[in-house]
Amino acid sequence: MKIAIASDLHLGFGKGTEREQEAFEQAKVAFGLALSEKADLLLLAGDIFDSDVPPQETWLGAFRLFSIMRGEKTKEKFSVKKLKGEAEEDFECTGCIPVIAIAGTHEFRSRDFKNALEVLQEAGCLVYLHAAKAEFELGGERVVVHGLSGVPEKKALDALRLWSPQPERGAVNVLLLHQSIKEFLPFDDEMIASISLGDLPKGFDLIVDGHLHWFSDKNLKEKNFLVCGSTVITQMKRLEAEKEKGISIFDTVDKKIRFVPLPGQRKFFYTAIEFKSADAEKVLAEAEEKLQGLLEKCGSGEKPLVKLKLKGTLAKGLAVSDIDLGSLKGKFAGRAVLSIDRSFEETAFKEKLAELRALQLEKKSVSTMGFELLQKNLAETKFGDAFDVRRVFDLLAEGENEKVAALLSGDGEADAVFSGAKEENRPKRTGKLQDYS
Numbered sequence: 001m002k003i004a005i006a007s008d009l010h011l012g013f014g015k016g017t018e019r020e021q022e023a024f025e026q027a028k029v030a031f032g033l034a035l036s037e038k039a040d041l042l043l044l045a046g047d048i049f050d051s052d053v054p055p056q057e058t059w060l061g062a063f064r065l066f067s068i069m070r071g072e073k074t075k076e077k078f079s080v081k082k083l084k085g086e087a088e089e090d091f092e093c094t095g096c097i098p099v100i101a102i103a104g105t106h107e108f109r110s111r112d113f114k115n116a117l118e119v120l121q122e123a124g125c126l127v128y129l130h131a132a133k134a135e136f137e138l139g140g141e142r143v144v145v146h147g148l149s150g151v152p153e154k155k156a157l158d159a160l161r162l163w164s165p166q167p168e169r170g171a172v173n174v175l176l177l178h179q180s181i182k183e184f185l186p187f188d189d190e191m192i193a194s195i196s197l198g199d200l201p202k203g204f205d206l207i208v209d210g211h212l213h214w215f216s217d218k219n220l221k222e223k224n225f226l227v228c229g230s231t232v233i234t235q236m237k238r239l240e241a242e243k244e245k246g247i248s249i250f251d252t253v254d255k256k257i258r259f260v261p262l263p264g265q266r267k268f269f270y271t272a273i274e275f276k277s278a279d280a281e282k283v284l285a286e287a288e289e290k291l292q293g294l295l296e297k298c299g300s301g302e303k304p305l306v307k308l309k310l311k312g313t314l315a316k317g318l319a320v321s322d323i324d325l326g327s328l329k330g331k332f333a334g335r336a337v338l339s340i341d342r343s344f345e346e347t348a349f350k351e352k353l354a355e356l357r358a359l360q361l362e363k364k365s366v367s368t369m370g371f372e373l374l375q376k377n378l379a380e381t382k383f384g385d386a387f388d389v390r391r392v393f394d395l396l397a398e399g400e401n402e403k404v405a406a407l408l409s410g411d412g413e414a415d416a417v418f419s420g421a422k423e424e425n426r427p428k429r430t431g432k433l434q435d436y437s
Contacts, residue, residue: 001141003174004039004097005248006030007210008104008230011065012058013050019337022266023050024061026231029262030247031068034097037249037260040138042069042097044126045210045228046104046150046178049116053109066125069097084132099126100134103149104178104210110391113398117149129176131163142171143252146204150178150211152390157194160201167203172252175201178210183219184227197223205255214239215246217257226257233268236307236339241270267304269294275312275344280323283310287328287340295335306336311343320344 009027014020034042049058080098082089103117121128129147136143146165156179167173180193197219200207207225214237215229228248233240246261271294273286287308298304314320320342332338371393395404 001041001138001143001172001252002037002039003143003250003252004034004037004042005045005208005226005228005250006034006042006231007045007178007208007228008047008213008232008234009044010047010050010106010230010232010234011062012054013232013234015055015058023232023234024065026245026262026265027065028068029264030231031065033247033260033262035068039097039249041136041143041145042099043145043174043176043208044099044101045176045208046102047106047210047230048101048104048120049107050234052107052115054116062120063123063125066099066120066123069099069125080127081135082127082129082132083135098136100129100136100145100147100176101126102129102147102176102178102210105150105152108150108152108390110388110394112391112395112400112403115149131159133165133168135168135171141252142168143174144168144171145174145176147176148178153180153193155194156180157199160195160199165201167201167205173204173206174250175204175207176210177207180211181209181227184212184216197225200225205252206250206257213237214243215248215259217259220257224255231262233266233305236268236270236305238270238307241268241307266302267298268307269304270307270309272309272311275310275314277313277315279315279318283314283323284325284328287325288331291328291332291336291338295332298336303334304336305339306332307339307341309341309343313345 006027009030010023011027013023031042049062051058054062080090080100101117101120103115107115107117109115117126117128120126127134128149129145130149131147133144133146136145144167146167148160148163148165151159160177165175177195179195182193182196185193200223204224207223209225209227212227213230213233213235214227216227219225226248229243229245231245231247233245244261245265246259249258249260250256251258271290273290275283275286287310291306291308294306295304314323323342325340325342329338329340371390375389392404395401
């Protein structure tokens with residue numbers, strides 16, 4: 001059996017910019033590849049959408065995209081059964097390839113609210129998994145897909161251990177995750193990643209992780225671990241300039257992975273220039289020269305993405321704000337989609353401003369920025385992780401003030417709110433995985 005794997009479609013990315021259709025176009029190519037490769041099953045490892053509450057235009061594009069998978073049905077009979085705990089649910093596969101998916105961190109909503117993948121499941125577009133598994137049978141062969149949707153990184157390891165998935169006998173077992181992994185990050189911070197490769201459960205034929213946007217199979221032999229990467233460039237990181245976007249094809253017989261690049265994908269260049277006590281004229285002149293050299297390699301076709309990182313030190317008395325990059329961007333506006341990151345050494349105050357600019361460039365929503373700021377500030381106070389910040393934040397955002405008051409006062413389901421607190425600071429925990437959803 002052939003299983004196609006993709007992740008991080010980020011439908012809705014770039015809304016209001018010249019790139020707003022790019023995520024849909026790349027996803028359409030990825031789905032087309034799965035069909036042309038004659039895959040029997042398509043797995044999506046999270047972040048199908050770019051935001052937790054997609055706008056109507058994004059929903060329209062998403063439904064058009066998934067209609068591709070509703071082509072002529074295969075002559076082979078297949079079935080999908082979803083199991084969560086002791087509950088079973090059979091799905092009628094209306095398309096030519098069934099789709100099984102988990103939600104990513106971009107789609108995460110606390111358990112008081114429905115997420116976007118639950119809507120897609122209700123519409124018959126896919127089978128959605130969170131701390132659940134789905135059995136797929138075709139021609140006498142059985143594949144079991146286990147899925148844990150993305151949760152806040154600080155709670156990810158606890159959620160994985162609490163769920164504790166076990167591979168099924170007599171079947172090919174695939175585990176889908178959507179979390180940061182410590183070995184893939186340059187620093188150790190539990191707010192960024194709490195799971196290591198050594199924490200992954202044993203016995204699975206393949207463990208697939210979304211969230212990281214570049215393809216990596218370097219741990220495939222030792223850990224059966226695959227990072228499938230995104231289908232669209234959103235973060236413009238160095239590794240994305242070095243590796244193509246694509247889908248993976250997993251053969252259930254020989255257990256091998258084959259990477260299939262997306263044809264016609266947009267070129268992406270990442271480059272850096274380091275300065276020492278430079279004045280504004282020198283910075284602008286060298287930046288323009290570097291960009292000219294890069295774009296000469298491009299030739300014709302779609303405008304490439306270019307990320308230029310300027311770093312080092314400026315001349316005494318010169319601030320970043322004194323360097324006008326507007327004219328530089330204007331010169332290359334018709335030739336490239338240009339992003340310039342200024343990382344010059346400056347005062348702590350200006351570093352904070354750069355942080356805010358970076359958040360804006362990443363197109364983070366106001367609610368996302370607010371939640372991360374609240375979570376970060378609480379971590380530095382005596383409150384620590386005394387309650388479920390995300391759940392309280394979501395309820396407040398929806399105007400559920402009375403419910404928040406009841407939860408924080410210990411009435412009703414207070415245990416879920418205090419799910420991360422130290423023993424002396426909270427009521428007794430139920431140990432339910434719903435605390436992590």
